[in-house]
Amino acid sequence: MDWYYVEGILILSGINLLAVLGLSLLTGFTGLFSFGHAGFMAIGAYTTAFCTMTLGLNFYLALVIGGLMAGIMSLIIGKLTLNLKGDYFIIATLGFGEAIRLILDNMQYFGGARGWPGITNHTSLMNVIVINIIGIVILVNIISSKHGRNMKAIREEEMASNIIGIDVFKYKLKSLWISAMYAGVSGGLLAHYIGFLQPKMFQMIKSTELTIIVIFGGLGSVTGSVIGAIALTALPEVLRNVKEWRLVIYGATVVLIMITRPQGLMGGKEFRPIQYLKKWFGKKNKPTAEQEV
Amino acid sequence: MSLLELKNVTKQFGGLTAVGNFNLKVESKQIYGLIGPNGAGKTTIFNLITGIYNITEGEILFEGKRIDKTPTFKIADVGITRTFQNIRLFKNLTTYENILTACHFNTAYSLLDSVLRTKKYKEGEAILHQNAKELLKIMGLEERRDTIASNLPYGLQRRLEIARALALRPKLLLLDEPAAGMNEEETFQLLDLIKQVRDQFDLTILIIEHHMDLIMNLCHEITVLNFGKELAAGTPEMIQSNPKVIEAYLGEGEAAC
Numbered sequence: 001m002d003w004y005y006v007e008g009i010l011i012l013s014g015i016n017l018l019a020v021l022g023l024s025l026l027t028g029f030t031g032l033f034s035f036g037h038a039g040f041m042a043i044g045a046y047t048t049a050f051c052t053m054t055l056g057l058n059f060y061l062a063l064v065i066g067g068l069m070a071g072i073m074s075l076i077i078g079k080l081t082l083n084l085k086g087d088y089f090i091i092a093t094l095g096f097g098e099a100i101r102l103i104l105d106n107m108q109y110f111g112g113a114r115g116w117p118g119i120t121n122h123t124s125l126m127n128v129i130v131i132n133i134i135g136i137v138i139l140v141n142i143i144s145s146k147h148g149r150n151m152k153a154i155r156e157e158e159m160a161s162n163i164i165g166i167d168v169f170k171y172k173l174k175s176l177w178i179s180a181m182y183a184g185v186s187g188g189l190l191a192h193y194i195g196f197l198q199p200k201m202f203q204m205i206k207s208t209e210l211t212i213i214v215i216f217g218g219l220g221s222v223t224g225s226v227i228g229a230i231a232l233t234a235l236p237e238v239l240r241n242v243k244e245w246r247l248v249i250y251g252a253t254v255v256l257i258m259i260t261r262p263q264g265l266m267g268g269k270e271f272r273p274i275q276y277l278k279k280w281f282g283k284k285n286k287p288t289a290e291q292e293v
Numbered sequence: 294m295s296l297l298e299l300k301n302v303t304k305q306f307g308g309l310t311a312v313g314n315f316n317l318k319v320e321s322k323q324i325y326g327l328i329g330p331n332g333a334g335k336t337t338i339f340n341l342i343t344g345i346y347n348i349t350e351g352e353i354l355f356e357g358k359r360i361d362k363t364p365t366f367k368i369a370d371v372g373i374t375r376t377f378q379n380i381r382l383f384k385n386l387t388t389y390e391n392i393l394t395a396c397h398f399n400t401a402y403s404l405l406d407s408v409l410r411t412k413k414y415k416e417g418e419a420i421l422h423q424n425a426k427e428l429l430k431i432m433g434l435e436e437r438r439d440t441i442a443s444n445l446p447y448g449l450q451r452r453l454e455i456a457r458a459l460a461l462r463p464k465l466l467l468l469d470e471p472a473a474g475m476n477e478e479e480t481f482q483l484l485d486l487i488k489q490v491r492d493q494f495d496l497t498i499l500i501i502e503h504h505m506d507l508i509m510n511l512c513h514e515i516t517v518l519n520f521g522k523e524l525a526a527g528t529p530e531m532i533q534s535n536p537k538v539i540e541a542y543l544g545e546g547e548a549a550c
Binding site: 147152220 | 343345365366367368369370374375377381382383384385386390393394395397398400402404406407408409410414417418421457458460461
């Protein structure tokens, strides 16, 4: 195995991880399932590619614009659909994802279904890692704040959240917005790694893959999402030498985990290295705000 | 001026009148009881006050201002909060997190503040944690601080729900059958608790309960509801001796309470 191949898998894991982090906030912490996040990735990917290739903007600026664009779309979709309860919202997101794909299929400007080749390569392992670390820090900060707690409250009990004065709709919208921006940036990275964009890359199967990773890692756990994203992106590659059986094994692994650990790998728990170190060295620090949440 | 006033409130579900022409005046610092047989419309009245249902006709006034068009999440800002008949805690969060979450409105830092961990965020969180700790102490839940809410014994879940409601610093607390499923001893502990929080937090309380010992010992005034209409209203003594009330509860003929 040469390094180039391993690096490729790591980059793809990182790109998936970024989208999964966002989805983790929506699904794991706010309790809303989405089967349309590939749509947000697609918006991010095409917007970013448009900014770098056509407008000639800086790659990182383009990533931000791609994320924002996905965010704006999510606000529009959210305003229309977040009043729907449970399963109905999932169906709406599914429809949204497919609609985005079909629109792109018919946009000849971006190459339509034939795809858009020749996008310059800007994504490297380095910037994927840095962006993911930033993404994790932002996510953890949100989750441990009152905003994150309000989202968790909505996941647990919507009616009671309303009664204690949480604007449920607004917080659902915020959560969707943030998760869509993560997906948008992730799409932008993907476009500039593969160098080729095609609407087919953002089918529903991509959305379900992201959701599977979040559930696999454990709802309500950032650590779980990280482990899940790396494990499940790498798994099909590790299994390449069993040829056509690899997707069967992939599916069986996911099913097995779900049967033996229905709460997911981490089951809502987090890995907190600093806290463990403190315990290890017997420091009896007073618990601070971050550790309590 | 009454703290809470319901004027000719009517709620219809299709053709069914759940609450009809109901009037209620709750004075400040009182404990007011709402009793009646099952299906009389008591919980519906709570749902109307908290904006979960919209009223069909009438007016609801709180401190002289109409609140019947206010969405539920803003009712907490107005100063009203409630507990539920079937306990609605944040089940997978700990006791402490349940209270901490409800403290949220005591501080106003933005999403950006929390992302960047600004000074405003740190100060705000410090206030919240202090509030939550105080409340945990007052409600005697300190030992169960890190217990997951759904693992608490039933009586303590009720207590936690009241604690969570108090975190909002309400003026009016609505308690929906707080003693349901409790034994005699727990009920009397609850009685003391309600009196204690009323004094400590300067509360007005509107309470639905089937447990007559509790109601008669606690309330200054009582309204009896039957089929969505007021059957009788007055002090506990007046209610106890009212023949209409006895009939509604026990049926005609036998008069033993």
